[in-house]
Amino acid sequence: MRYVMDALRMNLRAAAQYRKSFLMQCFSQLVMTAGDLWAVLLLMERFGHMGHWEPGQILFFFGIMQITFSFTEIINRGLSTFSSNMIRSGGFDTVLLRPRGLLAQVILSRADPRRIGSILVGAAAASFATAVLGLRWTLPNVLLLLWSMAGTVCLLMGLFLIESIVSIFSVQSIEMVNVLTYGGRQACQYPIDLYPRPIRLLFTFVVPIALCLQAPVSLVLGRPILKASAAAVWLFPLTGFAFFALTGLFWRIGVRHYRSTGS
Amino acid sequence: MKNLKPYRTAFRVHAIQETRYRGAVLGGVVTQGAFGAIMVALYAALIDPADQTLLRETVTYVWLQQILFRVLFHKDSELSDQVMSGNVCYQLLRPVDPHTWWLFRAVAEKVVGVAMRLAPMLAIQLILPDRYRMALMDGPVSLAQFLVSLGIGFLVIAQINLICQAINMITLDSRGVSGMINLVMMVLSGNIIPLTLFPDRLRLLIRYQPFAQSLDAPIRMYLHAMPVREWLLNLGVQLLWLILLWLLSRALWRRNLNRIVIQGG
Numbered sequence A: 001m002r003y004v005m006d007a008l009r010m011n012l013r014a015a016a017q018y019r020k021s022f023l024m025q026c027f028s029q030l031v032m033t034a035g036d037l038w039a040v041l042l043l044m045e046r047f048g049h050m051g052h053w054e055p056g057q058i059l060f061f062f063g064i065m066q067i068t069f070s071f072t073e074i075i076n077r078g079l080s081t082f083s084s085n086m087i088r089s090g091g092f093d094t095v096l097l098r099p100r101g102l103l104a105q106v107i108l109s110r111a112d113p114r115r116i117g118s119i120l121v122g123a124a125a126a127s128f129a130t131a132v133l134g135l136r137w138t139l140p141n142v143l144l145l146l147w148s149m150a151g152t153v154c155l156l157m158g159l160f161l162i163e164s165i166v167s168i169f170s171v172q173s174i175e176m177v178n179v180l181t182y183g184g185r186q187a188c189q190y191p192i193d194l195y196p197r198p199i200r201l202l203f204t205f206v207v208p209i210a211l212c213l214q215a216p217v218s219l220v221l222g223r224p225i226l227k228a229s230a231a232a233v234w235l236f237p238l239t240g241f242a243f244f245a246l247t248g249l250f251w252r253i254g255v256r257h258y259r260s261t262g263s
Numbered sequence B: 001m002k003n004l005k006p007y008r009t010a011f012r013v014h015a016i017q018e019t020r021y022r023g024a025v026l027g028g029v030v031t032q033g034a035f036g037a038i039m040v041a042l043y044a045a046l047i048d049p050a051d052q053t054l055l056r057e058t059v060t061y062v063w064l065q066q067i068l069f070r071v072l073f074h075k076d077s078e079l080s081d082q083v084m085s086g087n088v089c090y091q092l093l094r095p096v097d098p099h100t101w102w103l104f105r106a107v108a109e110k111v112v113g114v115a116m117r118l119a120p121m122l123a124i125q126l127i128l129p130d131r132y133r134m135a136l137m138d139g140p141v142s143l144a145q146f147l148v149s150l151g152i153g154f155l156v157i158a159q160i161n162l163i164c165q166a167i168n169m170i171t172l173d174s175r176g177v178s179g180m181i182n183l184v185m186m187v188l189s190g191n192i193i194p195l196t197l198f199p200d201r202l203r204l205l206i207r208y209q210p211f212a213q214s215l216d217a218p219i220r221m222y223l224h225a226m227p228v229r230e231w232l233l234n235l236g237v238q239l240l241w242l243i244l245l246w247l248l249s250r251a252l253w254r255r256n257l258n259r260i261v262i263q264g265g
Helices: A002-017 A017-045 A055-073 A080-085 A092-097 A101-111 A112-134 A140-168 A177-190 A195-204 A209-220 A230-235 A238-256 B003-017 B022-046 B052-067 B078-085 B088-093 B098-127 B140-171 B177-188 B200-208 B218-225 B228-259
Strands: none
Touching: A002 A017, A002 A101, A002 A112, A017 A055, A017 A080, A017 A112, A017 B022, A017 B177, A055 A112, A055 A140, A055 A209, A080 A092, A080 A101, A092 A101, A092 B078, A101 A140, A101 A238, A112 A177, A140 A177, A140 A230, A140 A238, A177 A195, A177 A209, A195 A209, A195 B003, A195 B022, A209 A238, B003 B098, B022 B052, B022 B098, B052 B098, B052 B218, B078 B088, B078 B140, B088 B098, B088 B140, B098 B140, B098 B228, B140 B218, B140 B228, B218 B228
């Protein structure tokens, strides 16, 4: 645990070194996510109700998805730079020699605190939506949301982990994973029941963002998208954790086949 | 007429270089294809099924944006590499105008980038259900208008890219300011949401801002052949912005090249 705190402190301090640049990039992230938000607002203005969803509810989906995704991006830096930072330059050898968990080391090696700008925009959208919809922040609701966000973060990390595993074996990056992560964010900003069947199935059973995040969120909003009992919805985020555990297994297999490129 | 030969060479060399990135083409097609499909599915769900024209137009707009996606960005890191290593001084010693040199390179990248992705992206259209497929252009006049306008659009984007490069020359940080410009460009050129879907109260503003002169103008011509007067008006706005951006980008380049600090070397 202390290792985690040390790693976090190190990452924060590294970011704070170039303060002006850091703030500039935070602001840049904020602007970019605000741009996404603006796009959603434009669509809502143009179309009013989206399917049977009110604008406030769409905004809430957007906000929660943004917060979750941006948080994942903050802790994901180690994984996403894994191939360039550790494999290609041989830095992974150093990691292998240390008496600590490999995956933990890779994940904790870097962070991307600039994304906090994006989180702020997501939080603003979600807060505004809460006010507009008159949502009540009951303890079960809050816990369910946090639980589902945690599950989704693990799910997304699992996807990024797949990319890292592939990079152990080849220099190619698989675009398919990017489609699932960034495409997933794009698609799942809106409730999944707006989409045609293939996309619904993709994000429910293959990359279960709809299960981990949207089902709980829709329950909180009082308009569940799946015909499942509330208890079942509480179980859905487990799919995210399971996904991460599964990909973690493949990671271990991949590491066993690692051959260093030298350093 | 100044000698264009060195610039044509720059174009050709960079064009050939761009053809080497075959792996990137596949990745690009997969990504743009998937994003296009997601967006098209969303709009199909949102647009009233009775309004078939709007749906078909929006779908076509989205797909054209995805097919032309490569045009928007500039992946040429050579300038920043040169600045960082100090080799930029060799570039500056050459008897060519650096701004024009990089302009030709930028256009080469865009032309070849789009050409390489065209066939696969069109192939995707064939496997889509008819609802999500793009439409053909509105006749030969429409096609001609589209191509002319697109050519100008390429140059407009090239100038925007060059402005970003000028900023990066000095700040050496490609993620900050130019990241924001790129995002603004994505939204305002109609890549995130078709400009035709923007609310009416913003219509004038949106249509005449510089970023709309890149892809939005030609796409609208593709969708509907314009009567001559309207076409000339749109073309005029495009050219006006092209000239303004060209002047701005030249001025920035001159200013920043004078201020550049040669690192190392």
